Amino acid sequence: MPDHQEKEQPRRRQARGERRMAQLLEAAAAVFCTTGYTAASTNAIAREAGVSPGTLYQFFPNKEAIAIELGERLVHELRDTYGEALAPVDPATPLEEAVGAAVDRFIAFNCNHPVFFALMHGPDIPGRIAEEHDALHATLLSRIAELLSSFLPEDTPGADVTRTAQMVLGVYKAGLELVLAHEGAEREAYVQELKDVLVRYLAPLVGPRLGRPAGTPATTD
Amino acid sequence: MPDHQEKEQPRRRQARGERRMAQLLEAAAAVFCTTGYTAASTNAIAREAGVSPGTLYQFFPNKEAIAIELGERLVHELRDTYGEALAPVDPATPLEEAVGAAVDRFIAFNCNHPVFFALMHGPDIPGRIAEEHDALHATLLSRIAELLSSFLPEDTPGADVTRTAQMVLGVYKAGLELVLAHEGAEREAYVQELKDVLVRYLAPLVGPRLGRPAGTPATTD
DNA sequence: GACAAACGCGAGTGGTCGCTCGCATTCTGG
DNA sequence: CCAGAATGCGAGCGACCACTCGCGTTTGTC
Numbered sequence: 129m130p131d132h133q134e135k136e137q138p139r140r141r142q143a144r145g146e147r148r149m150a151q152l153l154e155a156a157a158a159v160f161c162t163t164g165y166t167a168a169s170t171n172a173i174a175r176e177a178g179v180s181p182g183t184l185y186q187f188f189p190n191k192e193a194i195a196i197e198l199g200e201r202l203v204h205e206l207r208d209t210y211g212e213a214l215a216p217v218d219p220a221t222p223l224e225e226a227v228g229a230a231v232d233r234f235i236a237f238n239c240n241h242p243v244f245f246a247l248m249h250g251p252d253i254p255g256r257i258a259e260e261h262d263a264l265h266a267t268l269l270s271r272i273a274e275l276l277s278s279f280l281p282e283d284t285p286g287a288d289v290t291r292t293a294q295m296v297l298g299v300y301k302a303g304l305e306l307v308l309a310h311e312g313a314e315r316e317a318y319v320q321e322l323k324d325v326l327v328r329y330l331a332p333l334v335g336p337r338l339g340r341p342a343g344t345p346a347t348t349d
Numbered sequence: 350m351p352d353h354q355e356k357e358q359p360r361r362r363q364a365r366g367e368r369r370m371a372q373l374l375e376a377a378a379a380v381f382c383t384t385g386y387t388a389a390s391t392n393a394i395a396r397e398a399g400v401s402p403g404t405l406y407q408f409f410p411n412k413e414a415i416a417i418e419l420g421e422r423l424v425h426e427l428r429d430t431y432g433e434a435l436a437p438v439d440p441a442t443p444l445e446e447a448v449g450a451a452v453d454r455f456i457a458f459n460c461n462h463p464v465f466f467a468l469m470h471g472p473d474i475p476g477r478i479a480e481e482h483d484a485l486h487a488t489l490l491s492r493i494a495e496l497l498s499s500f501l502p503e504d505t506p507g508a509d510v511t512r513t514a515q516m517v518l519g520v521y522k523a524g525l526e527l528v529l530a531h532e533g534a535e536r537e538a539y540v541q542e543l544k545d546v547l548v549r550y551l552a553p554l555v556g557p558r559l560g561r562p563a564g565t566p567a568t569t570d
Numbered sequence: 571g572a573c574a575a576a577c578g579c580g581a582g583t584g585g586t587c588g589c590t591c592g593c594a595t596t597c598t599g600g
Numbered sequence: 601c602c603a604g605a606a607t608g609c610g611a612g613c614g615a616c617c618a619c620t621c622g623c624g625t626t627t628g629t630c
Contacts, residue, residue, distance in 0.1 A: 139576080140575080140576075141576080142575090142576060142577075142626095142627065142628075143627095144576080144577070144626085144627080145576070145577070148577080148578095163473075164472050164473050166387060166388070166473065167387070167473050169616085169617060169618080170617080170618060170619075171616095171617075171618085179578075179579085180578065180579045180580055181579090181580075181618085181619075181620095182578070182579055182580065182581095182619090182620080182621085183577075183578050183579070184619095185618090185619065185620075186576085186577065186578075189619095190618075190619075191617095191618065191619090249472070250472060251385050251470070251471060251472065252384075252385050252387065252388050252473075287538075291535075291538060291539065291542055292542070294527055294539075295523075295524070295527065295539075295542050295543070295546060298523035298524065298526060298527050299520055299523055299546060301523060302516075302519035302520055302522060302523040303516070303519065305519065306515055306516065306519050314512075317508075317512060318512065318515075318516075321512055321513070321516050322516070324550065325516060325520060325546065325550045328549045328550050328552075328553065329545065329546045329549050329550065331549075332549065361605080361606080362606080363596090363597065363598080363605095363606060363607075364597095365596085365597080365606085365607070366606070366607070369607080369608090390586085390587060390588080391587075391588060391589075392586095392587075392588085400608075400609085401608065401609045401610055402588085402589075402590095402609090402610075403589090403590080403591085403608070403609055403610065404607075404608050404609070405589095406588090406589065406590075407606085407607065407608075408607095410589095411588075411589075412587095412588065412589090
């Protein structure tokens with residue numbers, strides 16, 4: 129056996145093929161957005177892209193692979209463009225600022241790529257996508273936990289940090305859903321509300337000098 | 350036309366039939382819980398109940414009707430057993446107590462009826478279920494808004510109250526998901542965490558004398 | 571221009587699922 | 601006890617869907 133490649137290298141493609149793939153992924157994104165993954169039919173995706181079902185299968189081995197590829201590209205772009213949203217920050221940074229910046233970045237990404245939300249929240253998504261979702265979820269959790277560690281008192285038990293991180297991520301997702309459901313000024317208001325929830329939740333946990341709650345007036349008469 | 354009934358009265362049933370219906374609904378609950386609504390097949394439900402597909406259709410006109418009936422019974426039980434969870438409370442009640450009681454009741458209901466969560470969060474549930482979900486959602490929202498009104502300052506704009514209610518419900522759902530994902534002591538810890546999030550979020554909004562945050566020590570040295 | 575490979579098509583295939591139908595069995599009222 | 605209704609069955613029907621196949625078209629290469 130002179131040359132056995134277990135992994136099939138991606139077939140040699142012409143420029144036309146690359147364009148078709150992008151076009152198909154875009155169409156898939158649109159269909160997934162409106163109907164969700166399971167309800168989306170490959171024929172519908174092909175129709176949306178203006179090609180035949182056979183053409184679709186020239187570039188993707190099956191329906192799952194479309195979602196996988198889409199998900200991978202999204203995660204990649206998320207890491208590239210917004211990865212630093214959760215980069216370690218100077219612990220002297222006010223809590224409100226740190227939370228606000230992170231929330232703004234992730235909200236912006238989700239507003240620009242509504243498919244992301246659809247793919248990451250479908251309950252009946254197939255195995256590989258779920259894996260990717262879990263991986264991203266775990267990454268975010270550990271990043272958040274890491275950030276929290278730099279804000280929280282040093283004697284905070286690890287289990288508490290994890291729980292707080294889970295809570296922060298969960299609240300963020302809930303807020304994201306509300307933000308995406310509104311537009312314009314209302315959307316902005318919900319973004320602010322989400323920041324308030326997170327800041328007020330975390331403020332009592334951080335050191336007393338860093339964590340003055342958002343709504344507290346500086347002076348009391 | 351002596352007697353035209355647009356609504357077909359539910360066929361006359363024998364006791365056996367009622368038992369079968371309950372049995373089928375229970376089986377459906379189990380299947381919906383594990384696979385979700387769309388992925389659940391009527392044959393699987395019938396098999397779980399130990400009857401033939403034909404028997405299933407003796408009692409339910411279609412798959413959707415099963416979910417409808419199940420949802421209606423759950424909502425009914427929710428209203429009966431836990432309806433007072435959001436009943437108007439004495440505004441003198443401490444915020445923590447009011448939030449704690451409401452959260453405890455709803456968490457308990459969801460722990461006892463895991464189907465409820467499955468049915469109410471499936472994204473591709475058919476029209477009528479979605480209606481019911483929306484109705485329940487709206488009811489909860491107005492109840493929460495009502496309760497908030499009795500705590501919040503009287504000059505709070507209505508839009509703000511609505512937004513806060515949406516946020517509270519969203520945060521609750523996120524917390525519920527985390528609670529259901531854990532067991533034993535961890536579950537209890539998440540329940541407490543959820544209460545903390547809500548109390549700290551709402552505390553600054555209510556009158557200053559009522560809303561001392563949960564974690565704030567009474568004295569500072 | 572010639573050859574091969576990539577591209578493109580769309581009717582067709584196998585499988586699943588919601589649901590039906592004809593017939594057997596059990597129950598209820600008179 | 602008996603007629604009729606309610607209950608129960610399970611093979612099968614029609615629709616839909618992921619996916620394939622054979623064949624025609626375009627593109628890159630020499």
